[in-house]
Every structure is written in structure tokens, then in C-alpha cells.
Amino acid sequence: MKTRARNLEEPAVASMEALGFKLDEVPRWNCCGAVYSLADDDLIHQVAPVRNLIRVKKQGKTELVTLCAFCLNTLKRANLLMRQDAEKRNTLNDFVDEGIDYGGEVKVVHLLEVLRDEIGWEALSQKVKLPLQELKVAPYYGCTLLRPREVAIDNVEDPTILGNFLKALGANPVDFPESTRCCGSYQVVSSPHDISEYTRPILSSASGHGAEALVLTCPLCDYNLGRGQKELTKKGSGFKEIPLFYFTQLLALALGRGPAASGSCSGAGSPGMSF
Amino acid sequence: MSGKEKNKRSAKTAVSEKRQMAAKLIPVYIMGKRYEVPEGLTIMKAMEYAGYILIRGCGCRGGTCGACGTVYRKPGDYKLQVALACQKTVEPDMYIAQIPFFPANRALYDFSGLTASPEEVFKLYPEMFRCVACNSCTKACPQGIEVMDAISALKQGNITEAAQLSFDCIQCGLCTSRCFGELAQYHMFQLARRIYGARTVPRAKHLAEMVKAVNEGRYERALDELKQAKEDELKKLYQEREVEPMAAGEDWKPTDTRYL
Numbered sequence: 001m002k003t004r005a006r007n008l009e010e011p012a013v014a015s016m017e018a019l020g021f022k023l024d025e026v027p028r029w030n031c032c033g034a035v036y037s038l039a040d041d042d043l044i045h046q047v048a049p050v051r052n053l054i055r056v057k058k059q060g061k062t063e064l065v066t067l068c069a070f071c072l073n074t075l076k077r078a079n080l081l082m083r084q085d086a087e088k089r090n091t092l093n094d095f096v097d098e099g100i101d102y103g104g105e106v107k108v109v110h111l112l113e114v115l116r117d118e119i120g121w122e123a124l125s126q127k128v129k130l131p132l133q134e135l136k137v138a139p140y141y142g143c144t145l146l147r148p149r150e151v152a153i154d155n156v157e158d159p160t161i162l163g164n165f166l167k168a169l170g171a172n173p174v175d176f177p178e179s180t181r182c183c184g185s186y187q188v189v190s191s192p193h194d195i196s197e198y199t200r201p202i203l204s205s206a207s208g209h210g211a212e213a214l215v216l217t218c219p220l221c222d223y224n225l226g227r228g229q230k231e232l233t234k235k236g237s238g239f240k241e242i243p244l245f246y247f248t249q250l251l252a253l254a255l256g257r258g259p260a261a262s263g264s265c266s267g268a269g270s271p272g273m274s275f
Numbered sequence: 276m277s278g279k280e281k282n283k284r285s286a287k288t289a290v291s292e293k294r295q296m297a298a299k300l301i302p303v304y305i306m307g308k309r310y311e312v313p314e315g316l317t318i319m320k321a322m323e324y325a326g327y328i329l330i331r332g333c334g335c336r337g338g339t340c341g342a343c344g345t346v347y348r349k350p351g352d353y354k355l356q357v358a359l360a361c362q363k364t365v366e367p368d369m370y371i372a373q374i375p376f377f378p379a380n381r382a383l384y385d386f387s388g389l390t391a392s393p394e395e396v397f398k399l400y401p402e403m404f405r406c407v408a409c410n411s412c413t414k415a416c417p418q419g420i421e422v423m424d425a426i427s428a429l430k431q432g433n434i435t436e437a438a439q440l441s442f443d444c445i446q447c448g449l450c451t452s453r454c455f456g457e458l459a460q461y462h463m464f465q466l467a468r469r470i471y472g473a474r475t476v477p478r479a480k481h482l483a484e485m486v487k488a489v490n491e492g493r494y495e496r497a498l499d500e501l502k503q504a505k506e507d508e509l510k511k512l513y514q515e516r517e518v519e520p521m522a523a524g525e526d527w528k529p530t531d532t533r534y535l
Contacts, residue, residue, distance in 0.1 A: 003393050003432040030408040030427040044455065048408035097410070 005219035011252035012067050012111060018255040019119060019127060023065065026056055034070050034220075035076045035186065043091060049078035050092050054102045064109045065114055067248065069218035071225040073144035076108045076151040100216065107180035108152050110145065112161050112217065131170025137250070138174040138201065138211035139163050142221045143182050162215060165247060169254040174211040178202045183224040196235065199228025203242055213243040215250060222246065251273055301367040318345055318360040318371055332375025336361045341445030344417065344452075347371045357417050377448040379459035382466070388522050391474040393432030400463045403430055405456030412450035412460055418443045422450045422460055429463060437464060438471030497534045 001009050016023050029052050037045035052096055053075065056064050066072040082089050083104030093101045109117075139162030146152045146159055154161040159180065163173035184198030203225065206214050216222050225244055232239040252258040302313040305325055312321040334342035343360035347369045348431060360373055382399035389395050397403070403426060412422035421440055428436035441464035450460045488494075504512065517529045529534070 001431075028421070028424045028427070030423065031404075031406070031430055033407065044407055044409065048406075051408050051410070095409075 001219065005222065005246075007066070007211055008067055008219060008222075008246040008248055011246070011258065012248035014257040015248060015251040015255050016111075018252075018257050019124070021114070021118075024061075026052065026064070027059070028055060032071050032078075034072045034074065035117055036074045043088060043095070046078050046081060046088070046092055047096055048126075049075045050082060050102065051096050051098065053079055053082070053104075053106045053108075054096060054098045056106045057102055058098060058100055062105070063109060065109055066110055067111050069110065069142060069144040070220060072108065072110045072153070074152055077148075079104045079106065080150060104139065110217070111116040112145075112165060113153050114169075115165060115251075116161055121164050124165075125168040125170070128254045130167055130254055132166075132250065132254055133170065135171045136174050136210055136212045137166050137171045137245075138176050138206035138209065138214045138223065139166060139179055140206070140214050140216050141180045142216070142218050143166065143180070143185065145217060146180055162217075162247065166215065166250070169250055171250070174206065174209050176205045176211065178205040181220045183229075185220060185224070188224055188227075195224055195228045196231040199225050200232055200239075203229055203232070204239075211242065213245055215245050215247050217247055295378065301365060303365050303368070304370045306372055307370070312365055314365070316365055317366055318347075318369075318373075320341055321365045322360070322371075322373070324419060330359070332373045334435050338362045339445060341447035342375055343373060344375065344377075344447035344449045345371060345373045346449070355415075359417050359445075359447070362417075363465050374449065374452055377452045379448060379451045379462060381459065381462040384466075384471070386469060389470065389474075391434060391470050393429075394434075396429060396434065396463070396466060396470070399466065400459070402456065402458055403463060406430065406458060407456055410453050411453040411455060412458075415449040416452040417447060417449060418445060420444055423463060425467075426458065426460060429467060434467045434470050435475055437467040438475075441467065444468075487532075494534065 005251070013023050030048055032049040032052060033045055035233055036049075039045075064075065066075065081104075082092065082102055089103060096102075115121075140161075141159055141162060145161075146154060146156050149156050152159075162179075163175070166173040178201055181202055182198070183202065184195055187198070188195045203214070214225065216225070220245060229239070231239045249258065286356050299314045301314050302309055302311055302482070303321060304310070305322055306326070310321070310325040312324050319329065319336065323329065331462075332343050334340035338359055338361060341359075345358050345360040345363070347356050347358065348354075349356070349366065365371075384395075384399055406423070406426050408423060408427070410423045411482060412426070413420070413424070416422050420443055425437045425440035428434075428440060444461055444464050446461045446465065448461055451458065454460065501509070501512075517531065519527055519529075
């Protein structure tokens with residue numbers, strides 16, 4: 001977020017300012033670990049997300065907004081663990097040793113939820129200065145906003161939050177069956193050559209359903225889809241690249257805060273800002 | 276009692292009092308072996324008192340060189356404590372081990388080719404991403420540095436923050452000795468401070484001007500005069516030199532401005 005996905009963060013901060021909200025970065029935050037540890041006896045990897053949550057509580061805040069879908073997933077699941085498992089909660093509180101006990105009190109939400117629940121699509125659409133001219137955009141959710149069910153920000157099978165978001169900005173959301181299909185996630189670390197095979201069905205399906213662009217929420221999706229389509233193009237067979245945008249870039253543009261605020265193209269996938 | 280005897284007795288008392296004062300011994304365990312050492316000594320002096328001759332793990336003796344990182348435990352306390360041996364005074368029943376050196380890989384780089392890009396730091400020290408935020412490093416820092424926060428800053432690409440948070444680092448390596456993720460924090464911080472100092476902080480104009488003036492020989496005459504001065508004359512000059520007052524303002528100047 002601070003290096004390769006600044007084009008996710010910077011437009012988010014600018015957009016929220018335009019909407020009358022100030023996003024306060026958590027002081028002294030540490031990396032949440034990105035992937036929630038599923039091992040039952042592996043508490044050390046819960047320390048990082050839990051420490052962030054405790055520090056938020058220590059600062060007297062009750063709600064934590066994430067921009068990254070992976071952070072949302074990891075923090076929310078660690079939070080659930082702290083609420084539901086008394087024994088692990090005690091062990092973690094003892095080990096983290098931040099001076100206060102934590103029991104999952106902080107509410108973790110994604111920025112899209114703030115837009116939906118605090119501001120509302122109707123109010124958001126009224127703030128739009130430059131509607132997206134019915135641009136056909138495919139909403140791509142990936143995995144971590146919706147799975148597992150306990151931390152999903154929307155209906156797991158039939159999510160509408162990104163589609164409604166796009167409608168509020170004046171774009172035309174393009175439904176496509178692969179909108180919640182996994183981009184390959186961290187599998188690409190161990191098998192980098194499979195990246196194009198993970199991403200091909202997603203990108204082809206979006207284009208095939210008439211999308212002119214894809215909207216994303218996650219830096220890893222951006223990396224995989226961006227790299228994947230570059231490789232697919234190299235391989236030939238008529239594959240055509242499709243512009244990738246973070247939802248915050250489209251938001252900033254529509255609110256009249258772009259393209260300067262919509263961020264530079266620093267990521268490997270480089271959501272395109274060619275207009 | 277004759278005067279002589281009285282004198283003898285008081286002398287004896289004085290000696291025993293002195294011995295008592297000097298000999299308030301407390302037990303400490305240096306690398307597991309029990310020694311009785313005088314109270315009030317630093318750990319370093321206590322080790323020397325016990326017979327150790329320190330040729331490593333001992334440098335400035337003033338708490339700034341970082342050579343004498345030490346760990347100790349006290350009975351009944353599960354927590355490992357850290358200290359600099361030259362600063363911490365011994366306490367009864369301390370179990371002490373000095374860690375004068377801890378193996379930690381230092382990346383090789385040509386500094387002149389480095390910019391201030393976070394990616395360069397990531398490449399040189401990729402193991403920083405093994406940090407699990409356990410915070411053991413912070414607890415092991417005798418300088419009270421928020422070591423983990425500085426590592427977090429570095430991971431976030433904030434070299435300036437990492438440099439500023441780690442400013443007091445003396446490179447003792449105790450953080451590294453405790454790291455779950457096998458990071459060499461102190462080497463990473465040194466790189467951060469180098470980048471910060473060389474690429475981020477604005478250059479001091481007055482320093483460049485002064486270096487130029489020195490190179491152009493502005494102070495040659497004054498130095499020559501001093502070199503040629505006789506010893507007595509030098510002493511006199513030294514004793515009569517004008518010292519800048521403690522609370523002097525920015526615009527303070529000496530009475531004799533010939534050498535400015």
C-alpha cells in the first residue's frame with residue numbers, strides 16, 4: 001500500500017476528504033501478515049493482526065477501516081478469534097503485552113462498507129462531479145472480501161456492493177460469472193508460470209461480457225491480473241489487455257479528484273490511468 | 276589506656292570500617308559460575324573484578340559504542356533482561372552473560388549507486404518481511420528504541436521514519452539475538468540512516484561554505500602562528516582564550532575577529 005499500491009491508497013484518502021471524511025492512518029501499524037494463518041496451533045502468526053487491533057483500541061478508537069481486501073480478511077478473522085476463543089485470547093493478550101486486554105471490541109470494516117453503510121449509494125451519487133459516462137466496468141471481487149462467510153462484506157454467492165458502487169459513480173457494471181473467482185493469490189509465488197492460466201478465465205470472461213475495464217479492491221489481484229495479462233498478450237492468440245482500476249481510482253475520478261489524486265501507476269499490474 | 280594504644284585501636288577500627296565499606300560483597304553468576312563482587316560495580320567492572328580480562332565486548336565504557344550488550348536474569352523472574360555491561364550495576368543473584376557479538380548478515384552494497392528507493396532496501400534485506408510483529412526486538416533494546424515499529428516503517432517503505440526511530444541505535448545486536456524472524460535489524464537501520472543522511476536530509480550550506488573556506492586557506496595564517504609559538508606563549512594563549520558563553524545567541528562573536 002505504501003510502495004507498490006499507492007495508487008490504491010492516495011485516491012482513497014483524497015476521495016474521502018471530498019466526501020467529508022478524514023481517514024486517520026493508525027500510528028505504528030505493522031503488517032498484518034497478509035494471509036490469515038489457518039493452523040490451529042500457530043498463534044504466533046495471529047500476533048501481528050491482534051497487535052494492530054489492540055493498538056487501535058489503545059488509541060481510543062472503535063472502528064478500523066481497511067483499504068486492502070487482504071488486510072480486511074486477516075484482521076477480521078483474527079478479531080473473530082479474539083472474540084470466540086477465550087483460551088487463545090488470553091495467550092495472545094499475555095504475549096502481545098501491550099498493557100491492555102483485548103477481546104475483539106474494535107469493528108473492522110472495508111472502505112466499500114463505509115461508502116455503502118455510512119454514506120449510502122444515493123448520497124454518493126449526488127457527490128459525483130464527473131459521472132463515468134456509462135463506462136462498462138466489470139466488478140471483480142476476488143476472494144478475500146467474501147470468503148469465508150463469517151467475514152464477508154456482502155452476500156457470498158451474489159455480491160452487489162461493487163456493482164452498486166459503480167452505478168453510483170455513473171458507470172455500467174458488467175455482470176460476469178468469474179467476478180468472485182480466485183486470481184491465483186499467493187500460489188503465484190510457488191508457481192509463477194501458472195499466473196496467466198489463473199487469470200485468463202477471469203479476464204476473458206470480463207471482456208467477453210462486454211467490459212471495457214475491470215475494477216479491483218486488492219493489490220494482489222492487481223499484481224496477478226496485471227502480470228497475467230501481460231504474459232497472455234506476449235503469448236499472442238489474440239488476447240487483448242483490459243484496463244485495471246482500483247475502486248478508489250474510479251471514485252476519485254468521479255468525485256473530481258483525479259487523475260492527479262488517482263495515483264501513479266506504480267504497481268506491477270499498473271491499473272491504467274491513460275486518460 | 277595509653278595514647279599509643281588508643282591510636283592503635285582507632286587505626287584498627289578505621290581499617291575494619293574501610294574494609295567493611297569496600298567489601299560489601301554480593302553474589303552474581305557470570306556465565307553460570309558464582310562470584311562475590313563488590314556492590315556498586317558495573318557488570319563490566321564486576322567481570323574484571325572476578326578475573327576476566329576483556330579484549331572484546333568492551334569499548335568506550337561510556338554507553339555509546341554498543342560493544343558490551345549483556346543479558347541477565349534474576350531468580351524468580353521469567354523475563355530476560357538486557358543491559359550494557361558498562362552501564363548497569365550488579366544486583367544480587369544476577370545471572371549474567373555478555374553477548375559482545377551476534378552473527379548477523381550485513382548486505383553488501385555500493386552506496387554511491389543507491390537512491391532512496393524502498394525497493395532497494397527490500398532487495399538488500401528481503402528477510403525483513405519475515406517479521407511477525409512479536410516485538411521481542413523492542414524488549415531486547417537497551418536503548419529503548421521501538422525496534423519493531425522501525426522495522427514496520429521500513430517495510431512500509433518509510434526510510435525516514437526508520438532512520439529517525441532508530442537514531443539512538445548503538446548496533447549492539449541484542450535485537451537480532453532475540454528475533455523470531457531472523458532479521459538483522461541493526462544493519463537494516465544503519466542502511467536506513469545512511470540513506471536518510473545522504474539522500475533525504477537537505478545538505479548543510481554553511482558546512483560546504485566552511486569546507487571551501489578551509490580548503491582555500493582561510494585558517495592557514497592562524498595555524499602557522501600557533502605552530503611557531505613557543506610553549507609559554509601557547510600556554511598563555513590557551514589560558515587567555517575567549518570562550519563562547521553557554522547562553523550565547525546565534526549572532527555571538529569573539530572580541531578578536533581577526534581569524535573569522
